[in-house]
Amino acid sequence: MRAFDVRNPYSRERDVRDHGHLMDLLLSLPTNGVLWPLVGARRAGKTWTLKAIERRLCLAEERTVRYLDLRNVGPELPGVPPGTTLLLDEPQLAGKGGTPRDASAFLRWCGDLYRNNTKILLAMSPAEWIALERAAARDAGFLSSRDMRFLDPLTPAEALKLARTEASRALLPALPEAWRRNPFLLELVFELAEQSPDLVKAPWTLLQMARVSSERMEFTYHRAVFDDGLTEAQRCVLREIARGGSPRDENVDLLERCGLVERRGGRPVLADPILEANLCPLRIHHISDIHFGPKSAQRVDVKERGQHGSAMGGALGPPRVCDHYVEHVAELAASGRAPHLLVVSGDVAEWADDAQYAEARSWLEQVSRHLADHPRLPPDEPNVLLVGGNHDVDWRQAAEPAQAGTQARHEPFARAFGDHPRCARPPLEEPPATRPLAVARYADLGVEFALLGSAEFGGQEEKDPVRDELLSLIGRLRQGAMDEPDAERAAALRDHVARIDPGLVHNADLQRLRRTRWHAPIRIAVLHHPVSPLPSTELARFGGLINAGEVKDALAHKEFCLVLHGHSHTGWFGKEQWPERHEDWTIRIAAAPSLSSREVQEHNGYNEIEIARDGVGGEVGYQIHVRRMVREGATWTRRASMGPFAPGK
Numbered sequence: 291m292r293a294f295d296v297r298n299p300y301s302r303e304r305d306v307r308d309h310g311h312l313m314d315l316l317l318s319l320p321t322n323g324v325l326w327p328l329v330g331a332r333r334a335g336k337t338w339t340l341k342a343i344e345r346r347l348c349l350a351e352e353r354t355v356r357y358l359d360l361r362n363v364g365p366e367l368p369g370v371p372p373g374t375t376l377l378l379d380e381p382q383l384a385g386k387g388g389t390p391r392d393a394s395a396f397l398r399w400c401g402d403l404y405r406n407n408t409k410i411l412l413a414m415s416p417a418e419w420i421a422l423e424r425a426a427a428r429d430a431g432f433l434s435s436r437d438m439r440f441l442d443p444l445t446p447a448e449a450l451k452l453a454r455t456e457a458s459r460a461l462l463p464a465l466p467e468a469w470r471r472n473p474f475l476l477e478l479v480f481e482l483a484e485q486s487p488d489l490v491k492a493p494w495t496l497l498q499m500a501r502v503s504s505e506r507m508e509f510t511y512h513r514a515v516f517d518d519g520l521t522e523a524q525r526c527v528l529r530e531i532a533r534g535g536s537p538r539d540e541n542v543d544l545l546e547r548c549g550l551v552e553r554r555g556g557r558p559v560l561a562d563p564i565l566e567a568n569l570c571p572l573r574i575h576h577i578s579d580i581h582f583g584p585k586s587a588q589r590v591d592v593k594e595r596g597q598h599g600s601a602m603g604g605a606l607g608p609p610r611v612c613d614h615y616v617e618h619v620a621e622l623a624a625s626g627r628a629p630h631l632l633v634v635s636g637d638v639a640e641w642a643d644d645a646q647y648a649e650a651r652s653w654l655e656q657v658s659r660h661l662a663d664h665p666r667l668p669p670d671e672p673n674v675l676l677v678g679g680n681h682d683v684d685w686r687q688a689a690e691p692a693q694a695g696t697q698a699r700h701e702p703f704a705r706a707f708g709d710h711p712r713c714a715r716p717p718l719e720e721p722p723a724t725r726p727l728a729v730a731r732y733a734d735l736g737v738e739f740a741l742l743g744s745a746e747f748g749g750q751e752e753k754d755p756v757r758d759e760l761l762s763l764i765g766r767l768r769q770g771a772m773d774e775p776d777a778e779r780a781a782a783l784r785d786h787v788a789r790i791d792p793g794l795v796h797n798a799d800l801q802r803l804r805r806t807r808w809h810a811p812i813r814i815a816v817l818h819h820p821v822s823p824l825p826s827t828e829l830a831r832f833g834g835l836i837n838a839g840e841v842k843d844a845l846a847h848k849e850f851c852l853v854l855h856g857h858s859h860t861g862w863f864g865k866e867q868w869p870e871r872h873e874d875w876t877i878r879i880a881a882a883p884s885l886s887s888r889e890v891q892e893h894n895g896y897n898e899i900e901i902a903r904d905g906v907g908g909e910v911g912y913q914i915h916v917r918r919m920v921r922e923g924a925t926w927t928r929r930a931s932m933g934p935f936a937p938g939k
Contacts, residue, residue: 295477307339309342331548335473339441367395379413383422384417384418416548452473458480460490461490465497478503483496521541527542528569534625536557546558557626571903572664572735576896576897578883580650587610589609638703642683644702676715682702697718697720714741718746722798737813737901739813739815743799747792794836797837813850814852820855821853842877854899865878878933895929913936
């Protein structure tokens, strides 16, 4: 016989809370109202608490004690013998399902019992408390917040008592604190671990199974706690907190007392792990065109030379804009609003130089340390999604494409990021005919990414003696043998190189995209080159995507709802729909401004993408919101937004 079964009714083994203070209350009548309110979230153990009190009072005293589940009582409330200690459960005063019981009539019934010396302990949800409070405002003397008591979360000692086997006691320290404070969820986790002992070695998978199991028809945890147990105002408070907000609302204190909210670092956060997983939006930062190298934008222009100027410059903070972004993400992390995923849409370096890539790799690791965990994001899945741009190809290899095909030009990029433990990227260094399509799937989040290499032929060159001179200078630069005049000459020559940067997604990759089975409701494509013309002042050959129409046709056919790109150093939002094609499916397009190049005609910035979910099981809906954030002075501010919108709408 198994030790754990969350379906079982109350048993002494589950009586782990200390109910002494509640039993003391029932020695006398309330002094401010007609009943003792016991407020707690649904599925927090209120029924187990009332059953435990019933058992203890029956053993301790010779008086009439009655537990009454009001779901089993019709509209007419029953009579109760005078002097009874009445433990009321499930008053049905609020909730989305059915017709709530009339709160005013219920209070009058409690008042009649009170006058007959009946002591009432009423267990209720936060929504039911609000319903009673509103009814009591019309009938003074029935209810007082001074009589309120709350069902506290389990203490560590109580959680240990619930762990009734050696295996569960060994598992307990590996569980996050939020899972150890709710008796229903903790019993469910122990039950699943008992059924599948191998899951003990994979805590994240175990908790994922617990989340899924909590929504079975016999539990419906989210619906019970969030939909039925809270008012709309309380649900709005939790949604705002899930987005990193700090609402000024009287419900915050009530929800905190009920164990649904807690304070961390002075700010409110969700304390219930199921609600956190369901309400916390997925946050993505889309950055592009960082350009590590000589054209990286400087945050501080230190004109003062010498040691004194260097010291003062250091005191002014990060010297480069890209370093200021790292500080910005760290600040977001401190306020609970850091991104969970980082999408980089190309032009990481200026010259595809190993030294520039080493600098970029170090910077990327700094940013990654501040990325947030999401309850639905497995800890070993990629949280950095990276595609290369036309500046991320080795022009030397592009000069002789026949020697090793076009793939050799992408090897520096592959060397730099190929072994990043949590980075996904398209392997353009492999032959198009055999390489896999780069896909990042987050099934538990409902999101999939296709990472498309649009710089397949980046750096393709016309024969030009000026370019040959530049390549010679680059070689000498790498050997550290250039003096300042030559460096200036190199910069001037580079601006005159007859270079073609064709944006093209290889047909082999497009065919793989069409053949791939996509399952998630939200599908996002990432590439470097624009899929549609942008308002731009740049005149450049092949500045866009040569086969943009084919790319968009494939994406619409596979119901991709969002395309992220860079290249133009311009922030821009758009949406496209082809009437009578693809059932009028809409593709949204978000171009990111350059994060940190100094060659820009607008502010440096990035796109912030928020994907919010609503509902559980087969009733989940998604809303996507894209915001352009720009750097103005020393502050990152919102400049424009697109959405919220549903996929394909």
